[in-house]
Amino acid sequence: xxxxxxxxxxxxxxxxxxxxxxxxxxxxxxxxxxxxxxxxxxxxxxxxxxxxxxxxxxxxxxxxxxxxxxxxxxxxxxxxxxxxxxxxxxxxxxxxxxxxxxxxxxxxxxxxxxxxxxxxxxxxxxxxxxxxxxxxxxxxxxxxxxxxxxxxxxxxxxxxxxxxxxxxxxxxxxxxxxxxxxxxxxxxxxxxxxxxxxxxxxxxxxxxxxxxxxxxxxxxxxxxxxxxxxxxxxxxxxxxxxxxxxxxxxxxxxxxxxxxxxxxxxxxxxxxxxxxxxxxxxxxxxxxxxxxxxxxxxxxxxxxx
Amino acid sequence: xxxxxxxxxxxxxxxxxxxxxxxxxxxxxxxxxxxxxxxxxxxxxxxxxxxxxxxxxxxxxxxxxxxxxxxxxxxxxxxxxxxxxxxxxxxxxxxxxxxxxxxxxxxxxxxxxxxxxxxxxxxxxxxxxxxxxxxxxxxxxxxxxxxxxxxxxxxxxxxxxxxxxxxxxxxxxxxxxxxxxxxxxxxxxxxxxxxxxxxxxxxxxxxxxxxxxxxxxxxxxxxxxxxxxxxxxxxxxxxxxxxxxxxxxxxxxxxxxxxxxxxxxxxxxxxxxxxxxxxxxxxxxxxxxxxxxxxxxxxxxxxxxxxxxxxxxxxxxxxxxxxxxxxxx
Numbered sequence: 280x281x282x283x284x285x286x287x288x289x290x291x292x293x294x295x296x297x298x299x300x301x302x303x304x305x306x307x308x309x310x311x312x313x314x315x316x317x318x319x320x321x322x323x324x325x326x327x328x329x330x331x332x333x334x335x336x337x338x339x340x341x342x343x344x345x346x347x348x349x350x351x352x353x354x355x356x357x358x359x360x361x362x363x364x365x366x367x368x369x370x371x372x373x374x375x376x377x378x379x380x381x382x383x384x385x386x387x388x389x390x391x392x393x394x395x396x397x398x399x400x401x402x403x404x405x406x407x408x409x410x411x412x413x414x415x416x417x418x419x420x421x422x423x424x425x426x427x428x429x430x431x432x433x434x435x436x437x438x439x440x441x442x443x444x445x446x447x448x449x450x451x452x453x454x455x456x457x458x459x460x461x462x463x464x465x466x467x468x469x470x471x472x473x474x475x476x477x478x479x480x481x482x483x484x485x486x487x488x489x490x491x492x493x494x495x496x497x498x499x500x501x502x503x504x505x506x507x508x509x510x511x512x513x514x515x516x517x518x519x520x521x522x523x524x525x526x527x528x529x530x531x532x533x534x535x536x537x538x539x540x541x542x543x544x545x546x547x548x549x550x551x552x553x554x555x556x557x558x559x560x561x562x563x564x565x566x567x568x569x570x571x572x573x574x575x576x577x578x579x580x581x582x583x584x
Numbered sequence: 585x586x587x588x589x590x591x592x593x594x595x596x597x598x599x600x601x602x603x604x605x606x607x608x609x610x611x612x613x614x615x616x617x618x619x620x621x622x623x624x625x626x627x628x629x630x631x632x633x634x635x636x637x638x639x640x641x642x643x644x645x646x647x648x649x650x651x652x653x654x655x656x657x658x659x660x661x662x663x664x665x666x667x668x669x670x671x672x673x674x675x676x677x678x679x680x681x682x683x684x685x686x687x688x689x690x691x692x693x694x695x696x697x698x699x700x701x702x703x704x705x706x707x708x709x710x711x712x713x714x715x716x717x718x719x720x721x722x723x724x725x726x727x728x729x730x731x732x733x734x735x736x737x738x739x740x741x742x743x744x745x746x747x748x749x750x751x752x753x754x755x756x757x758x759x760x761x762x763x764x765x766x767x768x769x770x771x772x773x774x775x776x777x778x779x780x781x782x783x784x785x786x787x788x789x790x791x792x793x794x795x796x797x798x799x800x801x802x803x804x805x806x807x808x809x810x811x812x813x814x815x816x817x818x819x820x821x822x823x824x825x826x827x828x829x830x831x832x833x834x835x836x837x838x839x840x841x842x843x844x845x846x847x848x849x850x851x852x853x854x855x856x857x858x859x860x861x862x863x864x865x866x867x868x869x870x871x872x873x874x875x876x877x878x879x880x881x882x883x884x885x886x887x888x889x890x891x892x893x894x895x896x897x898x899x900x901x902x903x904x905x906x907x908x909x910x911x912x913x
Contacts, residue, residue: 481687487643488682489702489753490674503692579737580691 283575287568291561298560299350302553303343311335312547316359346553355557356550360543365550369536369558375445376535379528380520382451383458384513390463392509395470399478400497410467417464422523426457426530443532454531458523462516469512473505480504506577514570518563590793591617591640591761595653598632598639602647607864609635609648611817614891617761620791622784624798624808624825626840630861632817633797634683637763640795641680642670657761676706679754683766685747689738695722695749696734699756706757721752725782744775751783758790765797780806801844805829813837816861816872819891823898833900835877871903879904 313329330336355365398407434442440449478501486500528537536555543551575581598610610632617623625633638644640655655662682688699718722730725748768776787794804811811828813821821834832838839857859876874884883903891901
């Protein structure tokens with residue numbers, strides 16, 4: 280197990296290299312940020328001078344080489360706006376985003392598991408049809424719209440939760456719900472179809488022929504088997520959730536990575552953009568690793584290599 | 585040994601309610617199984633033999649439903665008891681082995697935990713006692729290194745081994761009736777023989793009755809005391825195994841026996857019964873077998889024959905015999 284995890288961590292290195300290249304290339308083609316850093320009436324000389332002092336006049340590969348050299352030392356360069364190193368700034372915002380993402384994932388899974396199982400065991404019942412309709416709506420609603428609607432109803436009209444910001448558990452409810460809705464819809468549909476398939480398997484018939492209670496058959500024999508597709512979809516959706524935080528954090532003024540990233544893009548604060556994208560990429564890769572390890576714990580047929 | 589009736593199925597009707605309408609899969613089936621007896625149910629695929637066995641287990645799943653008749657087990661009508669009472673019987677007095685040993689065990693649990701499960705459900709034992717009993721059962725079904733297999737997962741075992749595990753599970757609570765639905769179909773011939781021998785030995789030890797569902801007449805000859813031949817959801821013939829092989833009465837049974845390859849003669853072509861089992865849409869009004877029957881007459885087209893006693897306990901559903909009866913009577 281440990282050696283497998285180490286092997287997989289080793290495999291992360293080439294992936295991260297590719298990501299670093301893409302991130303750097305994207306920022307490179309976005310143009311020279313110097314113009315934004317200097318006053319509007321700055322002379323061409325000033326611009327050239329600053330460009331040269333930042334090394335931005337050098338060839339692409341040279342710049343990338345330097346960037347990479349700093350990157351391996353955990354150095355993403357200085358933020359133009361905050362005048363400090365980018366990585367600490369990003370890491371400082373990370374806990375808020377993680378808090379939101381984890382809350383959304385937990386919320387989505389707790390909504391989806393009972394709904395998915397119920398829909399599968401009571402096919403075409405009112406609950407199933409409601410869950411199906413709810414899933415379509417949940418998946419179709421864009422986060423920014425849903426977030427605003429939730430604020431309107433639960434904060435402005437009912438006054439149950441704060442409008443924006445971070446701090447208490449109350450602050451977390453609406454943004455987490457916004458992020459969780461689409462995800463819960465996705466998981467419910469997947470769980471329903473995988474449970475229906477599993478409940479028709481021969482080993483379920485065997486379990487029933489033993490005289491086991493139907494509830495036990497469903498939860499012990501069927502649900503355990505549907506955990507594998509469930510873990511897959513949750514792991515795959517992690518990137519969607521992290522992507523979703525960009526918008527949700529902006530709507531709710533949640534002081535996380537997303538908000539920082541959006542601001543950095545607006546101000547062409549490239550060091551921060553690069554650091555943010557990089558940290559998010561590491562997060563997603565890490566979640567995939569967690570999923571792979573979970574598969575091996577859940578299913579004895581999957582072997583460690 | 586006293587031969588009391590253990591199971592008596594009468595006029596069982598199990599229908600499947602599809603969008604296109606009700607499909608009668610089992611249509612008025614009656615038979616009896618005595619204690620310690622092996623009854624084989626023979627027939628082509630789709631003749632209703634598996635649905636009959638699932639009906640007895642109370643495991644016909646939607647859209648299937650028992651719509652008529654009764655199933656008496658120890659005198660108790662299983663079609664009227666509650667689900668809770670049924671659960672006490674399943675895996676206990678009434679157990680079942682399935683056709684597909686490769687997929688009938690849950691891939692995520694060890695053999696031991698799946699074996700213990702049925703023991704813990706029906707017997708007042710501790711987990712440790714259940715474990716002991718489980719390992720003992722594995723040894724009984726001839727599994728070498730039982731302790732090791734007990735800790736294995738299904739994918740680590742061969743098909744024959746998995747079917748042995750299924751048998752161990754089915755017999756763990758010493759059932760009165762074991763329903764074996766094509767237990768050897770998925771296995772290769774040498775393993776088949778071993779499994780059949782094992783079943784015969786184990787049921788003899790415990791005086792367990794077997795209801796053996798099969799389409800393999802070789803297995804029937806090997807195992808059965810009584811044979812029931814089913815066709816299109818109905819019993820067409822019932823006889824003890826010797827009578828059935830010596831003097832098959834129904835044209836369908838004759839056809840089945842004729843289509844078994846014989847080792848003594850070299851045949852150019854395999855014999856077969858022309859045509860296929862009728863579907864709901866093509867179900868004849870009269871005898872269900874007449875479109876494929878070499879002896880079919882006008883009467884067979886018009887009216888359904890009933891199941892007649894033709895002596896020596898042999899029952900047959902055919903106008904050929906009704907005519908003889910009528911002539912002699």
